[in-house]
Amino acid sequence: MKKFLLNAGVxxxxxxxxxxxxxxxxxxxxxxxxxxxxSKASYPMDALYTIVTGGLRFSGLKGLGIIMRFMSPIxxxxxxxxxxxxxxxxxxxxxxxxxxxxxxxxxICIKWTFIPLEYLWIVGILGAVIAGGLVGLISGLLxxxxxxxxxxxxIMLNYIAMITVSNLVSVIADKNNPSRTMPPLSRIPxxxxxxxxxxxxxxxxxxxxxxxxxxxxxxxxxxTFGYELKACGYNRNAARYAGINDRLGITLSMTIAGALAGxxxxxxxxxxxxxxxxxxxxLAPEGFDGISVALLxxxxxxxxIFSAAFIAALKNAGPALSRSGFNEEVVKIMTAVIIYASAxxxxxxxxxxxxxTKKGAKK
Amino acid sequence: MNTDTMIxxxxxxxxFMIPLTxxxxxxxxxxxxxxxxxxxxxxxxxxATFGIFFIYFVPDLMSPQLMILAAMGIAxxxxxxxxxxxxxxxxxxxxxxxxSGTALNLFAFAFHDFLARLITKTGTEGVSFKNVFRIEKxxxxxxxxxxxxxxxxxxxxxxxxxxxxxxxxSFVLYKxxxxxxxxxxxxxxxxxxxxxxxxxxxxxWGVLISGALAGxxxxxxxxxTTVEYTGTVSGYGFLALAVLxxxxxxxxxxxxxxxxxxxxxxISNSSGLAFFTSLGINKYFYQIVPYLTTLIVxxxxxxxxxxxxxxxxxxxxxxx
Numbered sequence: 001m002k003k004f005l006l007n008a009g010v011x012x013x014x015x016x017x018x019x020x021x022x023x024x025x026x027x028x029x030x031x032x033x034x035x036x037x038x039s040k041a042s043y044p045m046d047a048l049y050t051i052v053t054g055g056l057r058f059s060g061l062k063g064l065g066i067i068m069r070f071m072s073p074i075x076x077x078x079x080x081x082x083x084x085x086x087x088x089x090x091x092x093x094x095x096x097x098x099x100x101x102x103x104x105x106x107x108i109c110i111k112w113t114f115i116p117l118e119y120l121w122i123v124g125i126l127g128a129v130i131a132g133g134l135v136g137l138i139s140g141l142l143x144x145x146x147x148x149x150x151x152x153x154x155i156m157l158n159y160i161a162m163i164t165v166s167n168l169v170s171v172i173a174d175k176n177n178p179s180r181t182m183p184p185l186s187r188i189p190x191x192x193x194x195x196x197x198x199x200x201x202x203x204x205x206x207x208x209x210x211x212x213x214x215x216x217x218x219x220x221x222x223x224t225f226g227y228e229l230k231a232c233g234y235n236r237n238a239a240r241y242a243g244i245n246d247r248l249g250i251t252l253s254m255t256i257a258g259a260l261a262g263x264x265x266x267x268x269x270x271x272x273x274x275x276x277x278x279x280x281x282x283l284a285p286e287g288f289d290g291i292s293v294a295l296l297x298x299x300x301x302x303x304x305i306f307s308a309a310f311i312a313a314l315k316n317a318g319p320a321l322s323r324s325g326f327n328e329e330v331v332k333i334m335t336a337v338i339i340y341a342s343a344x345x346x347x348x349x350x351x352x353x354x355x356x357t358k359k360g361a362k363k
Numbered sequence: 364m365n366t367d368t369m370i371x372x373x374x375x376x377x378x379f380m381i382p383l384t385x386x387x388x389x390x391x392x393x394x395x396x397x398x399x400x401x402x403x404x405x406x407x408x409x410x411a412t413f414g415i416f417f418i419y420f421v422p423d424l425m426s427p428q429l430m431i432l433a434a435m436g437i438a439x440x441x442x443x444x445x446x447x448x449x450x451x452x453x454x455x456x457x458x459x460x461x462x463s464g465t466a467l468n469l470f471a472f473a474f475h476d477f478l479a480r481l482i483t484k485t486g487t488e489g490v491s492f493k494n495v496f497r498i499e500k501x502x503x504x505x506x507x508x509x510x511x512x513x514x515x516x517x518x519x520x521x522x523x524x525x526x527x528x529x530x531x532x533s534f535v536l537y538k539x540x541x542x543x544x545x546x547x548x549x550x551x552x553x554x555x556x557x558x559x560x561x562x563x564x565x566x567x568w569g570v571l572i573s574g575a576l577a578g579x580x581x582x583x584x585x586x587x588t589t590v591e592y593t594g595t596v597s598g599y600g601f602l603a604l605a606v607l608x609x610x611x612x613x614x615x616x617x618x619x620x621x622x623x624x625x626x627x628x629x630i631s632n633s634s635g636l637a638f639f640t641s642l643g644i645n646k647y648f649y650q651i652v653p654y655l656t657t658l659i660v661x662x663x664x665x666x667x668x669x670x671x672x673x674x675x676x677x678x679x680x681x682x683x
Contacts, residue, residue: 034477034481038481090461142658142661146662146663147665147668148658149604149661151401151601152605152608152657153658153661156654156655156658159651159654160654163647163650163651167650288469291465292469327476327480329474329477329480330477332469333470333473333477335473336466336473337466337470339466340448340452340462340463340466340467340470342462343452343458343459343462343463343466344452344456346456346457346458346459347456347457
């Protein structure tokens with residue numbers, strides 16, 4: 001038992017679960033307080049039940065399909081942020097990489113009709129990966145060679161990407177129907193999943209995303225390349241001393257992170273989800289959801305699969321909350337509290353170790 | 364470019380430049396004490412939320428200038444209280460400062476929408492308010508030719524408060540014992556500790572000052588630039604971080620950097636102006652100009668970065 005609790009992985013899972021518990025408790029408090037102000041609100045516990053079931057109490061199997069659909073883009077942006085975290089970088093630019101990747105994928109799938117339709121989505125996905133990677137590359141190069149803080153450059157690139165896409169959207173827009181969806185044949189295939197879940201937005205993107213997560217796990221934990229990238233993150237100078245090209249490492253890390261977020265964009269924009277690159281200038285929320293997903297998953301690619309499912313379920317529960325009279329911001333507040341609590345994981349683990357070893361946390 | 368265009372640009376850059384200066388100075392206090400505050404954006408939103416709610420609920424009880432002062436006070440207090448969460452996480456609990464800052468940002472947006480839907484009559488996240496705070500003309504100073512037109516007519520109280528904060532901030536940072544101690548904690552906390560400075564307490568001061576200034580900056584940004592607050596400060600908190608880096612963590616340079624970004628923002632907003640349409644540049648370029656110039660400027664100024672050496676690292680007494 002003691003050995004089990006001193007395992008770093010087990011502790012991380014405990015810390016994440018504790019953070020979620022903390023968020024739920026805070027959510028209950030918020031719901032109770034809000035119920036005094038909202039006349040049409042039903043019981044707070046009823047709303048809580050909606051939240052913990054991820055809204056599935058109303059939508060059942062169909063809702064499960066929707067959660068899987070929500071999950072794939074934020075799993076990929078989460079991987080993007082998490083991968084960067086593992087290599088010592090904070091990729092707050094997933095939003096911009098996401099939208100550029102999504103746009104390029106949509107462009108390819110609408111305009112490149114010279115490619116056979118059944119392969120078009122694959123080309124679109126590759127295009128998104130490359131485009132997102134290029135956006136990440138800019139941040140990476142600036143960080144590695146010009147010492148530009150990657151957080152600031154990524155935020156600027158978020159805005160530049162958003163404005164660029166909203167200016168370019170007229171290229172692929174349908175004049176009669178500005179909120180066009182992808183032609184069904186060039187979408188990511190569904191392989192019958194849409195029939196199973198009775199919901200035409202469910203497709204194989206979730207499996208693509210999970211496969212990519214496993215691939216990233218293998219790269220990070222089982223290859224020399226991944227080890228070198230992580231070494232650059234732990235200590236750039238030590239990595240250089242060990243003969244690792246730290247500048248190349250940082251550049252590649254950001255590029256891969258960008259490619260992952262770009263892939264996430266493809267998952268949304270070449271599917272049947274009616275999501276438009278509208279002229280409304282707002283940053284893609286999937287990029288910021290990715291930060292929550294990565295933090296809750298402790299940046300571990302396998303952990304991120306579960307945290308993406310969790311956050312997707314919360315997102316699905318949000319709109320369903322209105323049935324109990326509450327607004328969906330409650331869920332967003334809970335997410336923020338969970339992230340805040342997950343920042344405490346270090347101290348939580350130290351305390352746990354102190355509790356179970358006589359000599360305390362210091363090795 | 365004629366003088367009218369020039370005067371227009373300078374007059375209109377002030378509402379952007381003042382909040383940027385205030386918030387970047389806040390960030391300076393935090394980072395100089397050794398805590399990276401990525402939550403500036405969220406604290407701005409949080410401060411503005413309470414300041415604007417105050418203006419929303421007590422419209423006619425007091426004179427406009429008194430009301431804006433009270434709203435500023437409320438924004439400052441809420442900013443301090445909110446940043447306390449960041450201070451507690453990053454100082455007491457030695458948490459990752461980026462995570463805690465991100466959580467605060469997420470919280471502030473959601474909290475504003477939640478609260479606004481709850482208590483506005485319309486039930487939307489937009490909170491509209493009447494802008495009655497502009498001062499037509501300041502006696503005496505407004506009569507000075509050119510300068511009077513530029514800085515003393517149709518101004519906001521916040522402009523002068525912002526300039527006051529700049530002066531006080533430079534004085535505190537460089538001429539007081541407090542400032543010296545604060546800087547020591549950001550550069551070499553162990554050395555500071557060894558001469559009896561309470562590192563954690565100094566860092567608390569740094570973060571709470573940044574909370575006060577960011578909360579104030581949020582309100583000061585919203586009031587002159589819009590009449591409906593929707594719970595966003597459009598990335599200005601992050602832009603303030605860029606200003607802080609471009610300004611090399613020094614008050615006077617921060618002011619110049621903020622002026623530069625203010626100018627870029629005005630250029631971006633005034634692509635319809637006769638002078639700019641005559642240049643024949645695409646609208647798209649104007650839209651991205653503040654962000655693109657930030658990138659370019661940082662590319663050429665970041666290599667000799669003077670960032671506080673211990674910024675971002677939790678202080679661990681046992682670590683040498």
